[in-house]
């Protein structure tokens with residue numbers, strides 16, 4: 001059987017780009033995927049060609065082009081799709097660069113800094129008939145598929161409420177003001193960086209599972225850090241429904257408490273509560289490996305979801321420069337980013353221009369929620385990263 005081959009270009013060679021690239025090199029057959037193949041054909045660093053070359057060597061990719069600028073990468077006719085791994089602040093400018101050059105795009109989360117930018121990207125992709133997807137990787141895990149299936153099949157009755165949290169304690173002084181996790185210049189703060197995973201769980205349990213989903217009402221509270229972005233954020237979303245009453249989603253993220261307070265992985269980070277039971281997902285909710293289904297009839301189903309792969313998966317990138325947190329990859333596992341890459345390949349193979357799991361309209365809805373949270377809490381980013389103008393040089 002001939003395999004559908006997807007040729008990737010990697011735009012930016014930082015922490016998550018390395019994890020993603022390593023996952024692309026894991027044979028899809030190790031996860032039972034036999035009809036597609038991923039090949040990295042090029043990578044680009046913003047600073048130098050040598051940096052891109054060093055990246056390719058580090059992730060074990062030979063015969064790929066190394067570029068010292070993103071502009072060169074998007075002109076490479078051998079590249080089918082570009083994975084964008086720059087900070088949130090730069091996603092809009094870099095996605096526009098790719099789309100304008102006729103490239104399909106997988107763009108890291110948060111999709112953009114605001115909904116206006118996301119809307120224009122979506123319009124641009126449609127105008128150019130190109131594939132565009134937000135790299136909300138957790139949605140593509142088998143565990144996520146399982147949870148959505150359980151909800152759709154009525155296993156826990158009518159879902160009434162989802163709690164989702166992604167929090168880790170970051171000791172004072174660890175993050176300097178220019179760190180991408182807090183700097184306004186890089187669209188920092190827990191909202192766009194980690195609360196987006198809590199929102200992912202709220203949306204994929206209360207929104208994606210509805211036949212005709214409606215946008216939620218938003219109430220929120222956010223505490224700010226030294227840089228003026230958020231570090232302790234709670235969101236209450238009310239999803240109107242035709243039947244079963246409004247559903248509530250509580251999405252939280254913090255740098256002052258931990259989802260996994262005792263470090264054992266035994267505390268649920270996500271609880272999806274229905275009239276006939278509950279589904280729990282254990283920390284970390286961005287890369288969960290354990291679920292529990294507890295039914296009101298007393299039956300319980302616990303499942304482990306190890307990430308497959310023959311050992312090429314890297315340690316997880318914790319975003320804090322490995323100064324806090326630790327790897328949660330078991331020896332011999334992949335990281336799990338390959339599931340979203342597979343979705344790109346299958347969608348492109350079948351002529352789709354967006355993911356079948358998370359439609360672009362939903363990515364836009366999530367951005368609208370985050371805009372509203374920022375509006376309610378006075379979280380403002382500099383004009384050059386909020387603008388919908390293109391091209392714009394972003395100040396360092």
Ligand SMILES: NC(=O)C1=CN([C@@H]2O[C@H](COP(=O)(O)OP(=O)(O)OC[C@H]3O[C@@H](n4cnc5c(N)ncnc54)[C@H](OP(=O)(O)O)[C@@H]3O)[C@@H](O)[C@H]2O)C=CC1
Nearest residue numbers: 012013014015016017045046047085086087088108109110
């Ligand atoms: N899916 C996931 O699990 C994760 C996703 N992420 C997302 O990936 C993105 C990147 O995060 P991460 O890899 O941790 O970040 P890093 O800081 O490690 O890497 C970012 C890369 O972007 C490039 N870049 C271009 N312009 C700038 C700029 N002005 N300032 C800083 N870097 C710039 C850098 O240079 P160069 O081009 O030279 O490489 C750098 O290598 C974020 O959007 C983040 O939310 C992050 C961690 C986990």
Ligand SMILES: O=C1OC[C@@H](O)[C@H](O)[C@H]1O
Nearest residue numbers: 193194286317318319320
């Ligand atoms: O996407 C992410 O997942 C893991 C977090 O630690 C990281 O900061 C974030 O960017």
